[in-house]
Amino acid sequence: MRILLTLLTKEFKQIFRNKVMIPIIFVVPVVQMILLTYAASLEMKGIQMVVVDQDLSQASRLLVSGFSGSPFFDLVHSTTSYPEAESMLTSDRADVILHIQNDFEKRLYVEQQTDLQFIINAINATEAGLINAYSTQIVQEYNSQIRAEWFGLNDSGGMKLEIKPSYWYNPLLDYKIYMFTGILVILVTLIGMILTALNLVREKEMGTTEQINVTPIRKYQFIVAKLLPFWIIALFELAFGLLVGKLLYDLPMVGSLGLLFLFTCVYILVVLGIGLFLSTISNTQQQLMFVVFFFMLTFILMSGVFTPAESMPNWAQKINLVNPAAYFMRVIRMILLKGSEFRDISREFFSLLVYAILILSLAVTNYRKTT
Amino acid sequence: MNRFFGFVKKEFQHIFRDKRTLLILFGLPIVMIVLFGYVVTTEISDVEVGIWDRSMDQTSIQATQKIFSSGYFVPAGYLEREEEIGELFHSGNAKVVVVFEAGFEKNLKRDNRASIRLITDASDANSAQLAQTYLQGVLMSYFQSINQDVRLPWTVNVESRMYYNEELKGVYMFVPGLMALILMLISALMTSVTITREKEFGTMELLLASPLKPREIILGKVTPYVFLSFVNALTIILLGFLVFKVPVVGSIWLLLLVCMLYITLALSLGVLISTSAKTQQVAMFMSLLGLMLPTILLSGFIFPIDNMPRILQWLTHIMPPRWFIVIVKNIMLKGTGLAHIWKESLILLGMTLFFILAAVKRFNIRLK
Numbered sequence A: 001m002r003i004l005l006t007l008l009t010k011e012f013k014q015i016f017r018n019k020v021m022i023p024i025i026f027v028v029p030v031v032q033m034i035l036l037t038y039a040a041s042l043e044m045k046g047i048q049m050v051v052v053d054q055d056l057s058q059a060s061r062l063l064v065s066g067f068s069g070s071p072f073f074d075l076v077h078s079t080t081s082y083p084e085a086e087s088m089l090t091s092d093r094a095d096v097i098l099h100i101q102n103d104f105e106k107r108l109y110v111e112q113q114t115d116l117q118f119i120i121n122a123i124n125a126t127e128a129g130l131i132n133a134y135s136t137q138i139v140q141e142y143n144s145q146i147r148a149e150w151f152g153l154n155d156s157g158g159m160k161l162e163i164k165p166s167y168w169y170n171p172l173l174d175y176k177i178y179m180f181t182g183i184l185v186i187l188v189t190l191i192g193m194i195l196t197a198l199n200l201v202r203e204k205e206m207g208t209t210e211q212i213n214v215t216p217i218r219k220y221q222f223i224v225a226k227l228l229p230f231w232i233i234a235l236f237e238l239a240f241g242l243l244v245g246k247l248l249y250d251l252p253m254v255g256s257l258g259l260l261f262l263f264t265c266v267y268i269l270v271v272l273g274i275g276l277f278l279s280t281i282s283n284t285q286q287q288l289m290f291v292v293f294f295f296m297l298t299f300i301l302m303s304g305v306f307t308p309a310e311s312m313p314n315w316a317q318k319i320n321l322v323n324p325a326a327y328f329m330r331v332i333r334m335i336l337l338k339g340s341e342f343r344d345i346s347r348e349f350f351s352l353l354v355y356a357i358l359i360l361s362l363a364v365t366n367y368r369k370t371t
Numbered sequence B: 001m002n003r004f005f006g007f008v009k010k011e012f013q014h015i016f017r018d019k020r021t022l023l024i025l026f027g028l029p030i031v032m033i034v035l036f037g038y039v040v041t042t043e044i045s046d047v048e049v050g051i052w053d054r055s056m057d058q059t060s061i062q063a064t065q066k067i068f069s070s071g072y073f074v075p076a077g078y079l080e081r082e083e084e085i086g087e088l089f090h091s092g093n094a095k096v097v098v099v100f101e102a103g104f105e106k107n108l109k110r111d112n113r114a115s116i117r118l119i120t121d122a123s124d125a126n127s128a129q130l131a132q133t134y135l136q137g138v139l140m141s142y143f144q145s146i147n148q149d150v151r152l153p154w155t156v157n158v159e160s161r162m163y164y165n166e167e168l169k170g171v172y173m174f175v176p177g178l179m180a181l182i183l184m185l186i187s188a189l190m191t192s193v194t195i196t197r198e199k200e201f202g203t204m205e206l207l208l209a210s211p212l213k214p215r216e217i218i219l220g221k222v223t224p225y226v227f228l229s230f231v232n233a234l235t236i237i238l239l240g241f242l243v244f245k246v247p248v249v250g251s252i253w254l255l256l257l258v259c260m261l262y263i264t265l266a267l268s269l270g271v272l273i274s275t276s277a278k279t280q281q282v283a284m285f286m287s288l289l290g291l292m293l294p295t296i297l298l299s300g301f302i303f304p305i306d307n308m309p310r311i312l313q314w315l316t317h318i319m320p321p322r323w324f325i326v327i328v329k330n331i332m333l334k335g336t337g338l339a340h341i342w343k344e345s346l347i348l349l350g351m352t353l354f355f356i357l358a359a360v361k362r363f364n365i366r367l368k
Helices: A002-017 A021-039 A058-068 A082-090 A104-110 A125-149 A175-206 A208-213 A219-249 A257-280 A285-302 A314-322 A324-338 A342-366 B002-017 B019-039 B058-069 B083-090 B104-111 B125-146 B171-201 B203-209 B214-244 B252-276 B280-297 B310-318 B320-334 B338-362
Strands: A047-053 A073-079 A096-100 A113-121 A160-168 B047-053 B073-078 B096-100 B113-121 B155-163
Touching (some): A021 A175, A021 A219, A047 A058, A058 A104, A058 A125, A073 A082, A082 A113, A104 A113, A113 A125, A125 B155, A160 B125, A175 A208, A175 A257, A175 A285, A219 A257, A257 A285, A285 B280, A324 A342, B002 B019, B002 B214, B019 B171, B019 B214, B047 B058, B047 B083, B058 B073, B058 B096, B058 B125, B073 B083, B073 B125, B083 B096, B096 B125, B104 B113, B113 B125, B171 B203, B171 B252, B171 B320, B203 B214, B214 B252, B252 B280, B252 B320
Parallel strands (some): A047 A073, A047 A096, A113 B155, A160 B113, B047 B073
Antiparallel strands (some): B096 B113
16 A cells, blocks of 8 residues: 555656646646637538629519528628629638529519529538528528518418427527537546556656566556546546636536536546556557547547537447447536436446446556566 | 668658558548548438327328438337426437427318427537427428418529539538648658657767768658658548549649648648657647647638637638648639639748748757
């Protein structure tokens, strides 16, 4: 026990002596939490629209005013030349072109139906889909407006379906909160995995592990002394992150914080286990960094940080069974945002517990004092 | 010159000897493109929907069938009480609950109107909104099909054309971003770490004392990574084309030329980082935090720049990947030529020169 305490003191001293550590623990998370949360917004703002109105009639003007009145659209330019509008689309100065041809109003009167085109820059497919939906909706409103006001047709002829949406837990559809919880997961994982693994391999690369190996220190003592400090730092990081979230974004904490920390304790064990395991199979820091980077990126992208894990293909969901970040990502949001209780997350909790035992035993067996 | 080639050969051997890193170097682009192509999509599929049908008549049952046959939704359970909605959301087993009011069909026949409530678990605001919009679309089109006999005059037909990406594939957005990310990772991160490693181990001293000139040392260190990055750029373009049918509409030569420019820029950044980092750990964290995060976040790779707050938008201007992604999108997807990309290319060129000058100025041949 005394050996262990001495070792722990040594590890803590070593960690905090390193000048890079303090910024990594305190500054980087804050920057990340601010930058990521604001940058990572998928909310649509101001769709830039160019209007090519070649008709310049009463009907076309009314349609255009429907768009200029919408909060979703910014009319950046108005012209009668289609090539000019197209060049704006090409040079990214516009997202969508509204093209009204010169017989728009005439056909509406004569043929009782008329056409108009939207040309959408669809490189970002999701955005293009939304632009299309918003535009079509405005045209539909315009259509019933002219039917009723110009032609006196009562639109409520057919059956009408009322759809009332309601949004639970987040009625204002604030995306920041969701993103923020995801960033907390990244933070805890990053600290747990990278720092542990780097620390271990650095000793190996420098040859100082060998010096430890010839001392009477036992394997378990060495491993505990190496892992425990980062376990504490990662837990601290979560508390720190929650505090920042509360102060900056008024992060809701509906569920029990105790439950969240209990779950995190187990989660960090898994992450440390993976870090330890990766360090046993690498010889240099450079090698390790690449392996860790690869795993981190894959874990995090697949965990559902930006997009819901449930809509991923089946094979990806199977892979997610061994992705600890996917469990944590799901649980942290369930507890903080929805107030889920232990019975709701018990499956995730016990899965991770088994995972922790397995990966730690694998890593410890793989770690050798002698080479 | 012979001396220089010998040095480059040694560097290549260093890299190729480490099989694991090599595997990741070449495997990374493949895994990433598969991840972004299939996994990290914002498309809706298999969203779990709970149904609370308080009416249980023919129309509501048919509407339910329509929802689940649309391909976007799977049933998460049939509820009978209000409280079950909360329980379903708490356990995370459903995203949306559809509530048909009591007497749904009767109301529809008698008053010509009936209502459906769509309750969404909006803790994930983005996918909640998406699922809601899709459900609404499915229900609307079902009711339109019942209503079909009523044909309205004075109709404005809308025709939408999706430019550059007719099938609305999500991967179009990611291929340019992945190139920016992976080239930056390999070029900047790897060079900064290898050069710092020599410093940390003291072998830099040996190299400096050799007849090799300092600039030969740096060039020799950098050359293998030019080659590796270039192979990776080709892999991404090829994979995008073969697996996801992402075309190269513009000139492939121009595209490769711009890739070379970007690789040079990333390499000079890597050298610059190595001149100020003393240990590999510092170099790694500087590259990871200073380059990786901005490349992912502030370049328009995943998150559109237009949606960001003003300050961040302004900040994106000093991020090289931002300009590179614009160029790649223009050449690959829009098929534009130099006329549309000269400004961005000049910015990249200017940045490259700046980094090289700064690196040369800071490079110290004397060790303290």
